[in-house]
Amino acid sequence: MGYVAIKGGGQAIEGSKAVFDYLRTRQGGDAQPLDTATIENQLRLLHSRVMSEGGVYHPRLASLAIKQAQGDSLEAAFALRAYRSTMPRLAETGALNSDGMRITRRISSAFKDIPGGQMLGATTDYHLRLMRMDLLDESPERFRAIAAEWFEGRDPDEVPDSFPKVLDALRAEGMLPALDPAKGGGEPFDITREPLIFPVPRSAALATMARGEQGGLLAIAYSSMRGYGDIHPTVAELRVGYLPVTLPHPVTGEPMEIGEVEITECEVVAMYEAHEGQDECEGEPMFTLGYGACFGHNEVKAISMAILDRGLQKGMRDGPSNPAEDPEFVLLHVDGIDSMGFCTHYKMPHYVTFQSDMDRLRATQKEYRKGDRT
Numbered sequence: 001m002g003y004v005a006i007k008g009g010g011q012a013i014e015g016s017k018a019v020f021d022y023l024r025t026r027q028g029g030d031a032q033p034l035d036t037a038t039i040e041n042q043l044r045l046l047h048s049r050v051m052s053e054g055g056v057y058h059p060r061l062a063s064l065a066i067k068q069a070q071g072d073s074l075e076a077a078f079a080l081r082a083y084r085s086t087m088p089r090l091a092e093t094g095a096l097n098s099d100g101m102r103i104t105r106r107i108s109s110a111f112k113d114i115p116g117g118q119m120l121g122a123t124t125d126y127h128l129r130l131m132r133m134d135l136l137d138e139s140p141e142r143f144r145a146i147a148a149e150w151f152e153g154r155d156p157d158e159v160p161d162s163f164p165k166v167l168d169a170l171r172a173e174g175m176l177p178a179l180d181p182a183k184g185g186g187e188p189f190d191i192t193r194e195p196l197i198f199p200v201p202r203s204a205a206l207a208t209m210a211r212g213e214q215g216g217l218l219a220i221a222y223s224s225m226r227g228y229g230d231i232h233p234t235v236a237e238l239r240v241g242y243l244p245v246t247l248p249h250p251v252t253g254e255p256m257e258i259g260e261v262e263i264t265e266c267e268v269v270a271m272y273e274a275h276e277g278q279d280e281c282e283g284e285p286m287f288t289l290g291y292g293a294c295f296g297h298n299e300v301k302a303i304s305m306a307i308l309d310r311g312l313q314k315g316m317r318d319g320p321s322n323p324a325e326d327p328e329f330v331l332l333h334v335d336g337i338d339s340m341g342f343c344t345h346y347k348m349p350h351y352v353t354f355q356s357d358m359d360r361l362r363a364t365q366k367e368y369r370k371g372d373r374t
Contacts, residue, residue, distance in 0.1 A: 020070075023070070024070055033067075034067050036060055036063035036064055036067065037063070039063040039066050039067060040059050040060070040062070040063045043066065044297065045296075045297060045298075046066060046071070046073060047059070047062055047063060047066065047296065048262070048264075048295065048296020048297045048298050049073055049077075049214055049296065049298060049301075050062045050065055050066055050073055050076045050077050050080060051080070051295045051296050052210070052211060052214075052294040052295040052296050052298050052301065053073070053074070053077035053081075053211055053212070053213055053214070053336050053337070054076070054077040054078075054079075054080030054081045054084070054211070055080075055081055055084060055192075055210075055211035055295075056080050056081065056083070056084045057261045057295050058080070061080060061083060062076070062080055065077070065079045065080045065083075073336075074213070074336050074337070074340045075340075077213075077336060077337060078337050078340065078341075081211075081337060091247050091248075093245055093246060093247055094246070094248075094255070095188075096243055096244070096245065096246070098239070098243060098263075098265050098293070099162065099164075099165060100162055100243070100244055101162060101239060101241040101242065101243050101244075101263070101265070102161045102162065102241050102242040102243075102244075102260065103119060103121075103159075103160075103161070103162060103163055103239060103240070103241040104119075104121050104122065104240050104241050104242070105119060105120065105121025105122060105123065105238075105239070105240040105241070105297075106118070106119040106121070106163055106237065106238070106239045106240070106241070107119070107120065107235070107237075107238050108166050108235065108236060108237050108238070109234055109235040110166065110234045110235065110236045110237075110269060111166065111169075114166050114169075114237070115163065115164040115166070115168075115169065116160065116163035116164055119159070119163075121240060122240075122297075123299075165237065165267075166236050166237040166267070167236055167237065167267055167289075170236070170269070170287065174284075174286075175272075175286060175287050176269075176286055176287050176289065177275050177286055188203035188207065189201050189203045189204035189207060190207075191204060191207045191208055191211075196208070196331060196332070198327060198328050199316065199327065200327060200331070202309075202312075202313065202316075204331075205309065205312050205327060205330075205331055206291070206292075206293075206305075206309060208331045208334065208335065209292070209305045209308060209309070209330075209331070209334060210292075210293065210294045210295075210305070211294075211335070212301075212305070212334035212335055212336065213334060213335065213336025213337075213339065214298065214300060214301040214304070215336075216333060216334040216335075216336060216339065217301055217304040217305055217308065217334050218300055218301070218304045220304075220308060220323065220324050220329075220330055220333070220334065221303075221304035221305075221307040221308050221311075221324065222304075223322070223323060223324050224307055224308070224311050224322070224324040224325075225307065228322045228323065228324060229311055229321075229322045229324045229325060232270070232271070233268035233269060233270045233290060233306065233307055233310065234268065234269050234270075235266060235267075235268055235303065236267045236268060236269045236289075237265075237266070237267050238264070238265070238266045238267075238299060238302065238303070239264070239265045239266075240262070240263075240264050240265075240297050240299070241262070241263070242260040242261065242262050242263075243260060243261055243262075243263050244257045244259075244260050245257065245258055245259050245260060245261055246258065261295065262295065262296055262297065263293055263294065263295060263296070264292075264293065264294055264296065264297055264298045264299055264301070264302040265291075265292070265293040265302060266291070266292045266293070266299070266302035266303050266305070266306045267289060267290070267291055267306065268289065268290040268291075268292075268303070268306040268307060268310065269287045269288070269289060270287065270288045270289070270290060270310045271287075271288060272285045272286055272287045272288065273285060273286070273288055288310060288313070288314075289310065290306040290307055290308070290309040290310030290311075290313070291305075291306055291309050292304070292305030292306035292307075292308075292309060293305075307324075308324060308330055311324045311325045311330075312324075312325060312327050312330060315327060
């Protein structure tokens with residue numbers, strides 16, 4: 001049985017697009033289209049996830065992608081990343097120092113008292129996971145009153161814009177190696193222009209995970225947490241805030257601030273081992289570190305990324321002893337766009353290959369039955 005082309009495929013595809021668009025309008029005659037600002041603010045965690053996995057910090061377009069994909073985060077991230085690929089690259093920022101972040105949330109599980117204090121910010125960590133039935137019939141008036149009530153008796157200027165790093169205290173005590181400027185030198189690996197050919201530098205691993213899919217990162221990091229690895233970290237500091245972005249001035253060449261991006265940053269402290277630096281502390285036991293940072297408010301992703309960063313550092317140095325330490329295993333399986341593309345391609349026509357499988361099976365069955373009769 002040969003391959004037979006299907007007629008009318010173009011019409012069917014257009015009809016599929018039409019019904020997909022119809023389904024978002026079927027609420028009724030009084031339905032209002034979702035505004036992109038509504039998506040950005042009321043679905044802010046989904047919005048952050050799409051920006052991070054799409055690899056593009058563009059809040060308005062991320063909202064559009066979510067609306068277009070009807071809430072499918074992978075599809076939205078795909079659209080955003082595809083859009084990015086059509087844009088010219090006008091300039092590149094240098095390495096940005098996160099010390100200057102305008103903090104909205106900042107905690108440490110390593111110490112109760114940290115320089116500047118703990119700042120819980122916006123989180124569901126301390127909520128009871130109970131359904132809030134009052135939100136089913138939330139009135140516009142009550143909705144608007146929430147913001148007004150929050151500002152009563154509060155002075156936002158009382159909160160400092162930036163805080164010292166918790167790791168600085170550990171370095172001052174000699175429990176962490178001193179920062180080595182030479183290690184940060186050189187151009188970081190550009191995963192948007194260069195293929196991953198293993199072994200890869202740490203910058204390639206961090207960049208890949210920064211736009212990796214949250215669920216994929218969490219699943220592999222969780223394997224290490226449960227015992228398929230020895231990375232059982234303590235969160236030294238978890239930060240959410242706005243990081244100033246600088247570019248060189250076109251005339252003077254001096255760095256100038258052009259805006260800010262919301263990021264989540266996590267630094268974890270893991271098991272201590274002999275320090276392998278080039279200073280007088282060579283060989284002295286010290287804590288090891290893992291780092292994670294990504295666009296938007298994505299705490300689970302940043303923590304998972306930091307755990308995997310520490311595991312991959314160990315795997316790159318000593319050879320992997322479990323999946324979470326294997327750079328090839330981790331980095332080739334955490335990108336949601338790649339994973340989704342491979343998964344959904346199975347929905348495309350495989351008529352020819354399946355016919356070949358059927359022909360081989362028929363021939364094999366025929367030979368088997370001949371053998372049975374003899």
